[in-house]
Amino acid sequence: MTRSINFLTTCITGLAVLCSTSLAQDKPAQSVGVARLTEPVVTAINNGLASLAKKGVQNADGSWGGNQNRVAETSLSLMAFMLPGNVPGRGVYGRHMNLAIDYLLNLGKSQRGFIGTPRNHAGMYEHGLAVLALSEAWGQSKNPRIGSALRAAVDIILRSQNREGGWRYNPEPRDADLSMTVMQLVALESASEAGISVPQTTIDKAKDYVLSCQDETSGGFKYQPGGGEPGFARTAAGVMSLIMCGQRNLKQTQRGIAFLKAYPENVKFGKGFSRFHYSHYYAMQSMYQSGDADFHLWYPKISATILSTQKEDGSWNGAHFTAYVTSLSILILGVPYRYLPIYQR
Amino acid sequence: MKAKLAASLLNLLLAAYSIAGSPPAAGRYISQLDQNDWILRTDALHYLAQNQVKSALPPIRSIAEDQSETPWIRGRALIALCKIDTQKTPPPLLVEFSSANESIQRAAACEALENYNDHAARDLAKRLISDTDAVVQYQAIATYAKIERAAAWLTIDQPTRAPTPALLPLTLRALAFTGTDEALERFITLIGDPFKNQGQAGAIVRFLADIPEPKLIPIYLNLLETLETEHPVFPSIISAIGNHKHEDIVSSLSQMMATNRERATFTAARVITLLIQAPELGQALRKALSTAKEMETFQAGLIALGCKEMQPDQHQEFFSEFLDHSESNLRTLAIRCLSHCKEANLYEILSKIIDDEDRAVRYAALNALLLAPLDKAPTGKLVAYLEPALASTDEPTRALGFKILSHAGNADDFKPALTMLGDALKSTDDLRREAVATALGSIAPENGIAPVARSQGYITDWMVVGTFYNDKEHKAFHEELAPEKNIDFKATYPSTYIWALRGHQNKPGEKAIERDVTWNEASVDRTNGKLRMGPLLPPPGTFSLAYAVADFSCQSAKEVFLSIDGDDAFKVWFNDKILAEEIAPYQHRQSCIANRSKIPVALKPGINRILVKSANIGHEWWVRLRLTDADGKPIEAYKQ
Numbered sequence: 001m002t003r004s005i006n007f008l009t010t011c012i013t014g015l016a017v018l019c020s021t022s023l024a025q026d027k028p029a030q031s032v033g034v035a036r037l038t039e040p041v042v043t044a045i046n047n048g049l050a051s052l053a054k055k056g057v058q059n060a061d062g063s064w065g066g067n068q069n070r071v072a073e074t075s076l077s078l079m080a081f082m083l084p085g086n087v088p089g090r091g092v093y094g095r096h097m098n099l100a101i102d103y104l105l106n107l108g109k110s111q112r113g114f115i116g117t118p119r120n121h122a123g124m125y126e127h128g129l130a131v132l133a134l135s136e137a138w139g140q141s142k143n144p145r146i147g148s149a150l151r152a153a154v155d156i157i158l159r160s161q162n163r164e165g166g167w168r169y170n171p172e173p174r175d176a177d178l179s180m181t182v183m184q185l186v187a188l189e190s191a192s193e194a195g196i197s198v199p200q201t202t203i204d205k206a207k208d209y210v211l212s213c214q215d216e217t218s219g220g221f222k223y224q225p226g227g228g229e230p231g232f233a234r235t236a237a238g239v240m241s242l243i244m245c246g247q248r249n250l251k252q253t254q255r256g257i258a259f260l261k262a263y264p265e266n267v268k269f270g271k272g273f274s275r276f277h278y279s280h281y282y283a284m285q286s287m288y289q290s291g292d293a294d295f296h297l298w299y300p301k302i303s304a305t306i307l308s309t310q311k312e313d314g315s316w317n318g319a320h321f322t323a324y325v326t327s328l329s330i331l332i333l334g335v336p337y338r339y340l341p342i343y344q345r
Numbered sequence: 346m347k348a349k350l351a352a353s354l355l356n357l358l359l360a361a362y363s364i365a366g367s368p369p370a371a372g373r374y375i376s377q378l379d380q381n382d383w384i385l386r387t388d389a390l391h392y393l394a395q396n397q398v399k400s401a402l403p404p405i406r407s408i409a410e411d412q413s414e415t416p417w418i419r420g421r422a423l424i425a426l427c428k429i430d431t432q433k434t435p436p437p438l439l440v441e442f443s444s445a446n447e448s449i450q451r452a453a454a455c456e457a458l459e460n461y462n463d464h465a466a467r468d469l470a471k472r473l474i475s476d477t478d479a480v481v482q483y484q485a486i487a488t489y490a491k492i493e494r495a496a497a498w499l500t501i502d503q504p505t506r507a508p509t510p511a512l513l514p515l516t517l518r519a520l521a522f523t524g525t526d527e528a529l530e531r532f533i534t535l536i537g538d539p540f541k542n543q544g545q546a547g548a549i550v551r552f553l554a555d556i557p558e559p560k561l562i563p564i565y566l567n568l569l570e571t572l573e574t575e576h577p578v579f580p581s582i583i584s585a586i587g588n589h590k591h592e593d594i595v596s597s598l599s600q601m602m603a604t605n606r607e608r609a610t611f612t613a614a615r616v617i618t619l620l621i622q623a624p625e626l627g628q629a630l631r632k633a634l635s636t637a638k639e640m641e642t643f644q645a646g647l648i649a650l651g652c653k654e655m656q657p658d659q660h661q662e663f664f665s666e667f668l669d670h671s672e673s674n675l676r677t678l679a680i681r682c683l684s685h686c687k688e689a690n691l692y693e694i695l696s697k698i699i700d701d702e703d704r705a706v707r708y709a710a711l712n713a714l715l716l717a718p719l720d721k722a723p724t725g726k727l728v729a730y731l732e733p734a735l736a737s738t739d740e741p742t743r744a745l746g747f748k749i750l751s752h753a754g755n756a757d758d759f760k761p762a763l764t765m766l767g768d769a770l771k772s773t774d775d776l777r778r779e780a781v782a783t784a785l786g787s788i789a790p791e792n793g794i795a796p797v798a799r800s801q802g803y804i805t806d807w808m809v810v811g812t813f814y815n816d817k818e819h820k821a822f823h824e825e826l827a828p829e830k831n832i833d834f835k836a837t838y839p840s841t842y843i844w845a846l847r848g849h850q851n852k853p854g855e856k857a858i859e860r861d862v863t864w865n866e867a868s869v870d871r872t873n874g875k876l877r878m879g880p881l882l883p884p885p886g887t888f889s890l891a892y893a894v895a896d897f898s899c900q901s902a903k904e905v906f907l908s909i910d911g912d913d914a915f916k917v918w919f920n921d922k923i924l925a926e927e928i929a930p931y932q933h934r935q936s937c938i939a940n941r942s943k944i945p946v947a948l949k950p951g952i953n954r955i956l957v958k959s960a961n962i963g964h965e966w967w968v969r970l971r972l973t974d975a976d977g978k979p980i981e982a983y984k985q
Contacts, residue, residue, distance in 0.1 A: 217879035217886035217966045218846060229846050229934075251880070259884045264844045264858060 037336045044307055045084060047314030048330045052077050052323060053096050054313075062103030064323035071107065071116055071126035074100050075133035076327035082133075083334040088141040101137055104130045105149045113152030114171055121169045124160065127153065128167075128183035135190040154191045157184050158202055164212070164225070165205030177224050178213040181206055182237040182282075189244045207245045210238050211252055219255030232268060233275045235259050236282035243289040257290050261297070269301045271309060277328035284332045295335075303333055371398045378404050387421050394425035402429055409438060416445070420453025427457035434465050443469055448478035455484035459491050467492045474500065483508070483515035490522035497523050505531060510545060514552035521556045529560055536564070550581040554588055562589055562597040570612045587620050595623050602626075602633040610637055614645035622654040631663055643667070643675055651682030658686045665694055673703035680706065684713035691717040692730065700733035704742070707734070711745035715752055722753035728761040735765060747780050751787035759789050763797070770800040773977040779873070786872035795868045802971045802979025803874025804895045804955065808834055810864045811882045811891025814841045814857055815960050819928060821890055822914055822960045828892040829918075829958060834864040846885050867893070875967040878959060890960040893968065897955075897982035899948040905980055907955075910940035911968035916958040919946055931962050943973070952984070 051057065058064055058077075065073030078100045081093050088097040108115040108130070115134075116127035131153045138146045156171050166176025167184045185206045192198040212225040213234070220230025221238035239256035247253050260268075260283055267273060268283075280302050287298040306316070306329050315322050316329040370392065377389035378401075386408075393401040408414055409422035423442055430436070435458060442454035455473050458466050470492060473485035486504055490497040501519050505528075508516040513535060520532040536549065553561065565586050572579050586594060598621070602613045610633040617626055627650055634646040647667065650660045657664070664686070667679035676698065683689050695710045711734060723730050727750065734746030750762060762785055769781040778801060785797045795805040810828055815821040827838050841857035860883070867881045876893060879886045907924070909917055914928040924946070927939035959968040972980040 215879075216877060217961065217964065218884045219879065219886075220846065220884065231846070255880065255884070262842070262844070262858075262884045267844070 040307060041303055041333050044310055044314075045330050045334050047310070048316070048326050048333075049081060049084075049086075049093065049314075051314035052080065052326055053093055057323070058096055058099065061106075062099030062101075064100070064327075065321050069117065069120075069122050069126060069321070069324070071104065072122060072129050073321055073323040073327070074103055075126070075129035076331070077323050078104075078133045079136060080327040080330040080334075082136055082140065083331060084337050088137055088143070097137070098141070098143070101134065101141060101143060101146065104134060105143075105145050108149045108153055113149070113156050115149075115153055116171075119170070123170055124167055124180050125169075125183050127156065127171065128180075128187040131157065131187035132183075132190045135187070135194040135196070138194045150191055150194065150196050154188065154196050154198065157188060158199070160184075161202055161205065165207075165209035176209060178210065178221055178234050178238060179223070181209050182241040185210070185241040186244055203245055207242065207247065210241050213238060214252050214256070218259055219252070220259040221256060230259065232260065232263050232273075233279040233282070236279050236286055239286040240282040240289070243286060248289060257286060257294065260286065261294070265301070269305055271305060276305075277325055277332070280332050281328050284335050288335050299335065306333055368396045368398070371396065371400065374398070375401050375404060378408065383415070383418055386418060390421045390425040394428040397429050397431075399429060402426065405429070406438075416447035416449045420450050420456075423450075423453050424457045427460045431460070433461070434463050435461050435469060440469065443473060448476075448481055451476060451478065451481045452484050455481060455488050458485075458488045462492055471500070474504075479509075479512060480515075483512045483519070487515045487519040487522065490519040495523060495525050498525050498528060502527075505535075508535070513545065514549045517549055518552045518556065521553055521558055521561055524558045524560060529564070533564060533567075536568070546578040547581060550578055550585055554581070554585040557589065559589060559593040559597070562586055562593055563600065566597055566601050566609075566612060566616070569616065570608050574615060583616065583620050586616065591621070591623070594621055595626060598623075598626055599629050602629045605633060605636050607637055607639055607642055610634060611639070611642045611645050614642070614649040617649040617655070618645070618652060622649075622652050624654070624656040624659070627655055627659055631660065640672060640674070644678060647675065647678045647682055651678070651685050653685050657682055658688045661686045661689050668694070668698050673701075673706050676701065676703070676706045677709045680709040680713050684716050690721050692721050692723055696730065699731070704739060707737075707739075707742050708745065711742065711749060714749050715745075717753075719753055724755060725757040725761070727754050727758045728765055732765065743777075744780065747784040750784045754784075754788035756788060756790040756793075759785065759793050762788060763793075767800060770797065771979050782872040789872070794870055794872055797872045798869050798874045799981050799983060800979065801872075801874060802973050802981065803869060804897070804970045804972065804982050805869045805874070806897075806983060807867045807869075807876060807893045807895050808864045809867045809876075809878070809881050809891055809893045810838065810862055811878070812840065812842055812862065812886065812889035813838075813891070814843060815888055815890040815962075817888070817931065817962055819914060819960055822916070822928070822958065826890075826892075829956065832894055832954075832956065834894075837861050837863050842883075842885065843888055844885055845887055864894075869969075873969070874971060875969045878961065878966040878968070886961060886966055887963045888961075889966070890958060893957040893959060895955045895957075895970075895982070896952050896984050898984055899950060899953055901950050903948050904975070905946050905948055906943040906973050906975065907946045908940070908942045908971045908973065909944070909957075909969070910938055911957075911959055912939075912965045913937040913962050914939055914960040915968050917970070918954075918956040920949065920953055921956075928960075934964055936965055937962070946972075 052064065059070070063070040063074040064077045078097055081097050086093045086097065088094060088101055104115055111118065114127060115130035116123035116125070120126075131150065134146055134150050134153070138150060157167070160167055160171045160173050161184075162168070162173040162176045164176050166178070166181035168175045168177055168180050185203070188198045188203060188206070209225075210221070213221045213223070215222055215230040218230050220232075220235040222228045222230050223234060235256050239253055239260065242248075242250060242253045242256070268279070273279065284298065284302060287294045310316055310329070316325045374389040374392045375398070377385050380386055380389075390405065393405065405422050405426050409419050409426055411419070414422075420442070423439060427436070427439060439454050439457050442450045442457070445451055445454070451473065455470065458470055467489065470485050470489040473481055474489060476482050476485060482504070486501050490501055493500070497519070501523060505516045505520055517532055517536060520528040520535070565582050569579065569582055572582075598613045598616060601609045610630070613633065614630060617623070617630065630646055630649060634643065637643060637646065647664065649655065650663065651657050661683065664679045664682040667675045670676055670679070680695065680698065683691060683694060691713055695713060699707060699710045699714070701707045701710065728735070731746050731749060734742050735750070737743045737746065750758065754762065766781045766785060769777055772778045782797055782801060786794060789797060799805045813821055813826055827836070838861065839859060840862045841859050843855070843857050862883070865881070867876065869876050870880075871877070878891055882889070882891055907919070909915060909925055909927075912929070913931065916926045917924045925941045925944055927941055929937035929939035931937055955970065957968055957970070959966070972982050974980055
């Protein structure tokens with residue numbers, strides 16, 4: 001019920017935002033929701049979604065992508081469709097989204113709740129993404145299977161947290177790394193918001209693990225505590241997860257944001273930036289959550305780069321598979337859309 | 346030969362495929378049947394029989410039937426076969442073995458016969474009691490007793506009266522199966538002596554271990570009473586008792602403890618600890634212990650009752666009684682038992698004993714407090730509570746005291762702790778000073794850290810500005826930059842930085858990024874006095890330098906000593922005069938610490954100023970300054 005109210009509120013807010021967009025196109029932006037949803041961005045997102053929905057792009061089983069990381073591509077694609085307010089089972093993309101949800105649910109059922117590719121380095125990453133996508137879909141879909149699948153999937157995350165508070169490649173409480181931990185933390189936050197019970201101690205321990213990865217000197221985040229150098233992508237991920245845990249004003253979070261901002265612009269906004277989409281998926285969210293000033297500093301530059309790289313058919317190419325890059329591009333460009341609870345301030 | 350080859354191939358095939366329902370090692374043991382080593386083959390037969398691996402029946406039958414095999418291995422195969430292939434009546438192969446020329450095969454037939462219970466089995470066993478070979482006879486007697494139980498007495502009475510030592514295990518097995526009073530009375534008489542001979546005793550226990558007769562439990566327990574725990578047969582007897590039903594063991598132990606014999610109480614406590622851990626035995630054990638006198642009985646009893654599965658909370662008061670015992674071992678043990686009690690308020694119970702005269706007792710008590718729930722700790726009064734430990738002259742006791750303070754204390758305990766331990770912060774014993782500072786640091790409120798550091802002589806209050814670009818050769822470190830020409834806390838300085846962290850290595854000729862930097866207040870945030878530059882300055886902090894200025898007051902002129910260390914390099918001016926300059930050799934991703942100890946410094950009346958130029962190539966970045974007198978005692982430096 002809470003979920004439905006939450007969603008309804010979001011929709012109403014969203015409608016108000018879109019209405020105000022048309023009324024105040026040339027005025028200085030006053031709110032984030034209105035600010036950057038320019039016509040070219042809306043067109044790019046729509047074309048991107050259309051490319052994902054094009055016949056033959058979605059696999060017959062409801063998934064997107066090749067053989068390697070279908071769960072990740074499917075989850076991100078599902079998120080991309082939901083981002084501008086599309087609802088599973090309704091409208092032009094309703095069938096595509098339902099098929100994707102069924103794919104994730106069937107996989108979870110056949111693997112005792114685990115929704116990732118087994119024995120794969122991306123296994124837990126995919127699982128976290130699937131939990132995130134299903135949590136966000138739960139309030140919008142009438143599919144009763146989502147709730148039980150989510151509970152089982154969340155239970156796997158809870159049981160796989162290691163002593164340090166983190167997660168790694170496989171659903172077992174052994175070692176941990178920042179990237180995988182952030183993914184589970186975001187998934188748990190989303191599931192918790194969707195009404196699945198998540199112990200606060202789990203979140204607290206995960207938050208402590210993320211903090212333990214911060215480099216004292218630079219404020220950036222490292223792959224694991226104690227080792228290596230801090231990087232842009234992992235810092236963006238670390239900051240985003242801390243903000244989601246309600247730690248926006250924490251000194252460490254602010255230092256992480258300072259790190260992202262101090263990173264050379266010609267590099268981080270450049271087309272050839274390593275892990276461009278992964279990095280900016282988190283960085284864009286972080287900057288939005290950080291505040292209007294940071295968001296306005298960031299969004300025009302990153303959206304300009306993304307718009308310039310869209311292909312004619314509406315998709316995007318990158319270092320990874322098309323569905324992955326296209327979905328992430330949409331999720332970055334669509335940050336001003338506030339339909340998904342996980343992306344709300 | 347062909348048969349053996351065929352059997353081998355079959356075994357290999359069976360081993361190669363996992364068989365549903367079989368234990369994990371079944372395949373390996375089936376393969377092992379093909380080994381030439383008779384020990385390995387016997388081991389395999391035993392495993393496959395114990396685990397009733399049906400898929401092993403064909404190769405085992407093949408061995409039993411193969412006339413080219415030795416009578417011994419054929420006999421072991423027959424026994425395994427009959428154990429796995431559960432039929433109601435003895436198979437023809439067994440009957441065939443019972444008439445074999447080799448006595449070893451007939452004995453195997455007798456042993457295999459134990460798996461059957463019908464008339465045919467009984468008649469066959471009875472016939473073999475008249476066998477010419479003594480081993481066959483006594484195996485037959487045991488088998489017959491297993492089938493006929495009490496009714497076997499008339500048949501076995503005569504032959505079990507005075508067996509030779511070699512036949513004693515089979516004789517005892519027959520008597521145990523019979524289970525009548527007369528049979529068990531003879532059993533006790535016969536079993537008495539052989540336990541002096543360890544080899545014989547082991548064999549006897551092996552022969553009896555699978556007999557489910559509950560009347561054997563008291564006999565086993567009585568045997569245990571006569572044995573030291575280290576006796577090799579002791580674990581075999583414990584294991585044999587463990588084959589019985591839980592309620593039968595509990596009943597026998599209760600009866601044993603009710604005798605109030607000291608040795609019986611000791612033995613029962615050991616069995617409870619090692620085997621059964623039944624909470625329902627707790628009260629009986631405590632009652633038995635109430636009349637005990639020996640140390641080892643109390644120890645065994647406390648250990649048994651303190652096991653987590655024995656619900657030690659039920660015995661909390663009982664354990665507490667031992668805290669006043671004259672024997673320190675028992676006091677220690679009681680503390681350990683109490684630490685297993687979830688409901689116990691250890692802070693209350695152990696309040697007096699943390700000052701025990703015996704070190705081991707003190708350590709046990711303090712370690713127990715480390716395991717106690719934090720909500721039981723006396724918040725705000727923890728320092729007073731721990732005073733005996735914190736003020737102890739014994740270093741480990743003191744260290745445990747500090748550990749508990751760090752673990753269970755909070756900001757409410759900080760002021761009392763500072764009052765009690767403040768003097769130690771001024772100690773010339775660096776180890777003690779640092780231990781106290783660490784403990785205080787862990788419970789200090791945010792504004793409490795700097796005073797702890799200051800008390801140790803560290804300079805804590807600074808103005809800092811940075812970062813300025815500094816290359817690997819420390820070019821800027823050696824140049825005179827604007828902040829050191831004229832210190833103006835209101836000034837803004839143009840600066841540059843380069844980004845050379847993971848993901849982007851600055852390319853030759855790449856333009857540095859510009860930004861403005863200003864002076865900001867800063868304070869050390871660790872009790873070790875380190876001014877950590879990273880958290881105070883904008884990123885990235887690599888290839889960087891910064892300035893820090895500290896002003897502090899002095900009543901009158903005096904000579905003091907300044908110690909400086911830092912990562913990677915520092916230059917220090919005191920009252921506008923250069924005092925020290927050190928650069929640590931660069932090591933990739935490692936601490937590079939430069940230091941200068943006890944530099945004489947002449948303080949002037951009024952305000953004195955220290956200017957530090959600190960540089961960092963990579964990894965950690967901090968600087969630390971400490972003022973002491975000639976004796977090494979800290980001098981607090983702050984601006985009045």
